[in-house]
Amino acid sequence: MTDWWRRLLGWRDARILRRRRIPDDLWHLTLARFPFLAARSETDLTRLRELATLFLADKEFSGAKGLQVSDEMAVAIAAQACLPVLRLGLHWYDGFKGIVVHADAVVARREFTDDAGVVHHFDEELSGEAMDGGPVMLSWRDVAQAGDSAEWAYNVVIHEFAHVLDLRDGAGNGVPALPDRATRERWQQALGKEYESFRAEVDAGIDTLLDPYGAEALEEFFAVASEAFFVAPSDLASQNTRLYELLALFFGQDPALHPTQE
Numbered sequence: 001m002t003d004w005w006r007r008l009l010g011w012r013d014a015r016i017l018r019r020r021r022i023p024d025d026l027w028h029l030t031l032a033r034f035p036f037l038a039a040r041s042e043t044d045l046t047r048l049r050e051l052a053t054l055f056l057a058d059k060e061f062s063g064a065k066g067l068q069v070s071d072e073m074a075v076a077i078a079a080q081a082c083l084p085v086l087r088l089g090l091h092w093y094d095g096f097k098g099i100v101v102h103a104d105a106v107v108a109r110r111e112f113t114d115d116a117g118v119v120h121h122f123d124e125e126l127s128g129e130a131m132d133g134g135p136v137m138l139s140w141r142d143v144a145q146a147g148d149s150a151e152w153a154y155n156v157v158i159h160e161f162a163h164v165l166d167l168r169d170g171a172g173n174g175v176p177a178l179p180d181r182a183t184r185e186r187w188q189q190a191l192g193k194e195y196e197s198f199r200a201e202v203d204a205g206i207d208t209l210l211d212p213y214g215a216e217a218l219e220e221f222f223a224v225a226s227e228a229f230f231v232a233p234s235d236l237a238s239q240n241t242r243l244y245e246l247l248a249l250f251f252g253q254d255p256a257l258h259p260t261q262e
C-alpha cells in the first residue's frame with residue numbers, strides 16, 4: 001500500500017479494512033472464478049480487495065424472493081463492481097446503497113404508447129438494472145457466469161456499474177460526471193463518433209466484439225464498451241484502439257497493455 005493511498009483512506013476506512021477484511025479463502029476463490037480479475041497486477045489486486053471490503057461495509061445487499069445472498073455472492077459482486085473505480089475512487093458509488101440480487105433474469109412488463117396513442121405491452125428480460133439513486137438489480141446466474149462470459153466480452157456487473165458511473169451526474173446519457181463542460185463535450189464527441197461507427201457495423205450485420213445491444217443508445221454503448229474494456233481488454237485494444245484509449249483515459253487504467261504496471 002502506498003503512502004498517498006493510506007492517507008486517503010482515513011481512520012474509518014482503515015478500521016474497516018483491519019476488522020472486516022475479506023478473508024483469504026473467499027478472496028482467492030473469487031479470483032479463481034473470474035480470471036479477468038486474477039490477471040491484474042498485485043498492486044491492483046491489493047487495492048481491489050480494499051475497495052471491495054469498503055464496498056461491502058457500505059452497501060446493503062438483499063435477495064429477491066427469498067434468495068439468500070451468501071458472503072461468496074456478495075464478494076463476487078463487490079470485486080467486479082469495484083474494478084471500474086480502481087483509480088476513480090469508491091466515492092463514485094456514493095449515490096446509492098442497495099443491491100438487489102435475483103436468482104435469475106427478471107421478466108419486466110413494459111409498456112409504451114405509439115404515435116397513434118395506442119398502448120403496447122411487452123416483456124423484457126433483464127439480467128441487471130441500474131437507476132438513479134439505486135438500487136442496482138443483478139441476476140446471480142449472470143454474475144456467476146462472468147468467468148466464462150468474458151470470452152464474448154459480456155459482464156453484467158460491469159455493465160450496470162458503468163450505468164451507475166454515467167448516472168452520477170443525474171443523466172444516463174453515456175457521458176459520466178467529468179470535471180467540466182468542455183471535457184464532457186469532448187467526451188460526448190469522441191464516444192459519439194465510436195458509437196456511430198459501431199451502429200453502422202451492427203446495421204451492416206458485422207459480427208462485433210461489443211454486444212450489439214450497445215447500438216440502442218449512447219449510454220448502452222458506454223456500458224457494453226466498458227464490459228469489453230475490463231473483461232476482454234486485449235481484444236478491444238487490438239480491434240478498436242481509439243475506443244480502448246478513450247476508456248483508458250476515463251478509468252485511469254490500461255488493463256491490456258500494461259496489466260502488471262502500476
Ligand SMILES: [Zn+2]
Nearest residue numbers: 159163220223
Ligand atoms: Zn444497459
